[in-house]
Amino acid sequence: MGEDLSVLLKNLNLKVTPKRLAILDILDAEMRYLGPDEVWQRMKARFKSIGLPTVYRNLEELANGGVLIKIIHPDRKLYYYLCRNTDHHHHFICISCKKVEDLFFCGASEIEREVKNNLKGHVISHLMQVYGLCEDCAATKTIST
Amino acid sequence: MGEDLSVLLKNLNLKVTPKRLAILDILDAEMRYLGPDEVWQRMKARFKSIGLPTVYRNLEELANGGVLIKIIHPDRKLYYYLCRNTDHHHHFICISCKKVEDLFFCGASEIEREVKNNLKGHVISHLMQVYGLCEDCAATKTIST
DNA sequence: AAGATAAATAGAAACTATTTCTTTTTATAT
DNA sequence: ATATAAAAAGAAATAGTTTCTATTTATCTT
Numbered sequence: 001m002g003e004d005l006s007v008l009l010k011n012l013n014l015k016v017t018p019k020r021l022a023i024l025d026i027l028d029a030e031m032r033y034l035g036p037d038e039v040w041q042r043m044k045a046r047f048k049s050i051g052l053p054t055v056y057r058n059l060e061e062l063a064n065g066g067v068l069i070k071i072i073h074p075d076r077k078l079y080y081y082l083c084r085n086t087d088h089h090h091h092f093i094c095i096s097c098k099k100v101e102d103l104f105f106c107g108a109s110e111i112e113r114e115v116k117n118n119l120k121g122h123v124i125s126h127l128m129q130v131y132g133l134c135e136d137c138a139a140t141k142t143i144s145t
Numbered sequence: 146m147g148e149d150l151s152v153l154l155k156n157l158n159l160k161v162t163p164k165r166l167a168i169l170d171i172l173d174a175e176m177r178y179l180g181p182d183e184v185w186q187r188m189k190a191r192f193k194s195i196g197l198p199t200v201y202r203n204l205e206e207l208a209n210g211g212v213l214i215k216i217i218h219p220d221r222k223l224y225y226y227l228c229r230n231t232d233h234h235h236h237f238i239c240i241s242c243k244k245v246e247d248l249f250f251c252g253a254s255e256i257e258r259e260v261k262n263n264l265k266g267h268v269i270s271h272l273m274q275v276y277g278l279c280e281d282c283a284a285t286k287t288i289s290t
Numbered sequence: 291a292a293g294a295t296a297a298a299t300a301g302a303a304a305c306t307a308t309t310t311c312t313t314t315t316t317a318t319a320t
Numbered sequence: 321a322t323a324t325a326a327a328a329a330g331a332a333a334t335a336g337t338t339t340c341t342a343t344t345t346a347t348c349t350t
Binding site: 295 | 321326327329332333336337338340342343345346348349
């Protein structure tokens, strides 16, 4: 694990650089989503010189390539990133520990029907995010900041 | 129309000021969602002195009170606002003209079941937004900027 | 109707997140 | 080993949003 990460980059026609691999490795090791600043903190522990623009650029490129997923958090309007599984799914986000788990229910067909029949419009994409407490946090009932 | 707007403010225990009424009136007149800057532009046409912080503050207060709805757009990480109908619904957002229409399909119960059964977690809230082309824009096939 | 008071606003300034720019470095193809 | 095009550093600019203080204003009380 950690070695086939370079394949992901090659598939996207991106050069395999130590920093790109490190970003993927950092996100691969987390079950939580991370903000650009958090990724940067972890990068600074690994590289003596690492610029925040480099982090932003790579997160954006990797998200565009589909290797990372951009998550929009409703409180703060910043976006955070995460990597996982490739087929269509949505996310359950624990508001306490920030863990992200995949959800496979999707109402896309019903939505498309409603849009087509009632609004006479045409669906291009949709976004669904579910917020709550994961098993562990629900058990401890502690909301961590 | 435009006169019962003050009732909305009183219900929230907010003072009825000309600027608050104007913000509500501006948003009431639009079918599109507006960003703080767009609201500010329209406010400047009505008031000789109007500060951007006033716009932000009021949009946030009104959104907290439920009179406005905060919409998160995936491209730019800014939030935009809009007022409408009170029962649970989601939004169809035209990516061309930015018009917002209400959607009543909601998979909340299926999602809750999935989260409970598979993740052993607990849903607190959810966000769903659907992007596409409205009837008019689908007809003209023109994507306006 | 007039005064008291707490909320709302202006305007300036601070802050934060993100992006842009130019130069230097580096991965990869030849 | 070299060429070249992409990636990165570091500084600086930009844009969106928030904070702060003094002033104004809506509403409550009498």
